[in-house]
Amino acid sequence: MPHPDRRRLLIVATGLALIPALTGAAGPPGVEVLRFGADPQQVCDLYPGSDGSAVLLFVHGGGWAHGERSMVHALPDYARRHGLTLVSTDYRLAPAVTARRSAEDVAAAVAAVRRARPGAPILLLGHSAGAHLAALVATDPAYLAAQDLTPADLAGVVLLDGAGYDATTPRGGRGPLNRALERMYDQAFGDERAALSPTLRVRDGEVYPPFLIFHVAGREESAAQSRALAAALIRAGGQAEVVAAPGDSHRSLNTGFGLAADAEGERAAAFIAAQTMRAARTEHAS
Template sequence: MRHGWLAAGAAAAVMVAGVAAAQRAPLPAECRQQIMALCADRMGGGMRACVRQALPKLSDPCRKAVSERAAQRAVPAGARELAYGSDARHKLDLTTPPGARNAPLLLFIHGGGWAIGDKRSGAGGKAAWANRNGWAFASANYRLVPKATVEQQAADLANAIGFLRANAAKEGLDPNRIVLMGHSAGAHLAALLGTDPQYLAAARVPLSAVRGVVLLDGAGYDVARQANSGPAIVKGRYEAAFSGDPKRQAALSPLSHAVAPNAANWLILPVASRADSRSQAQGLADALSKAGARVVVKAVPQETHMTLNRSLGEPTNNATADVERFLASLR
């Protein structure tokens, strides 16, 4: 019986990473056990969705193990992996519409609590959707906490943008029509790049090149407020990323930098069922609007923190149409 239980856990782990188990080492037994403890009742169906929902509940070592497996995925069909720096994490996947010339670029920033995550597991099927709508699509990795600081993560992503702009002619991109899209911790990083000009300036990227920012269910725009109001697991992750220093927390809060200049156009999409995400979204939106940016905030119904991102681009996702309208307004 025990062997069958572990085998089922291994199958669940394969669903998490999305590739055949033969291609990679299996998840540790402890992680398979955690997954099955959360999703054992879904063996008859719905296991994949359950595993995705369970990820935030896994222990940090298991979340990191899942992230590392995801990083071993093959390059998605139609994409090319490009190195934008010297670190192993300084890589991005780029897909462009057929025959692209001067295509606008949508750059995706994955989440994972600043400590885990990967450009492929987070991006899902967004590349094909973006290409169908005339946008090139890039998904970038960045160094992770604790090996890197949040400041270094923002610098990594700014350098990724600088790299894409420097190679825009070769890749068929418009260097001055870039939209940043981030999910969860990635939403925080996208918002930080769109409000604090020091990171883009250091990468020699004019703020005007970022035509818009799309934020998917972030809750860290005011770091100190979120770090001090959430459950213990949230407080631990925020302290690991931002420390307990109020000055550093403020310096890394997009809300602190929402005075002009900012990126000009914003679409902020909290999940309707998350009070903290809705509150943080509205607080940032109010500050950005006061500073002169065009901001749309919409609480997305009938989606979770995970499904909002995973299925974005599909017609059934309750945010797809809003994002398509926003992107079309920037063409």
């Protein structure tokens, strides 16, 4: 078995090697492109779906510095199978910006989707660095407040194997591989690690959407980060469930999510259905 340092770097390197270099390109045929800013990366793809269906807004990973909204893998079929509208968003990337600006873009994408699909429940789905950004937008109200929204306007949040929910936590291990990971975090967070850590942004008195948090079984770094975020949300009166994904790697949890036989995708589908019904009841009551 590879040394833990090497395994963590392989998680990063494998993901980055598979990421397309082009960003801001036109969407696939039949997909509506929504722009929410002047930058080429301030854009998202809205896949065909019923105007009234719940929206699953996907935030890709890539170490905050790479990635592209086309990295949807099985999600288009998954959304169709479960009666959802899929949206996949780009966002500005490091080193041009820090994770703060990336999170601002995710919040702006939420607002763009709300304008395009008024009244439809919106749920965030993020993988890796995208899981961190989804969690940050859903826990720190400043991002959605800039769009005249609140975290409570989200119907739910599904996170896939994030390990940056508390960026102040030292990365384990030593040597050049660990230094490479530290450089990645320094580039994404700069001197704002605490301010950009979702776990540390959770506050009593705020209303948060329910969270379903997956981590790869045996990947202790993401497991510990996932448990700590869930604990913070629960202490603040929120709802959060942490689920270990057996047999998955950091990459396969993402690429396999939503396949017909994928246990994590189906568990998330039940969560999404429950939160959509909750949002409908809340809307009806108001």
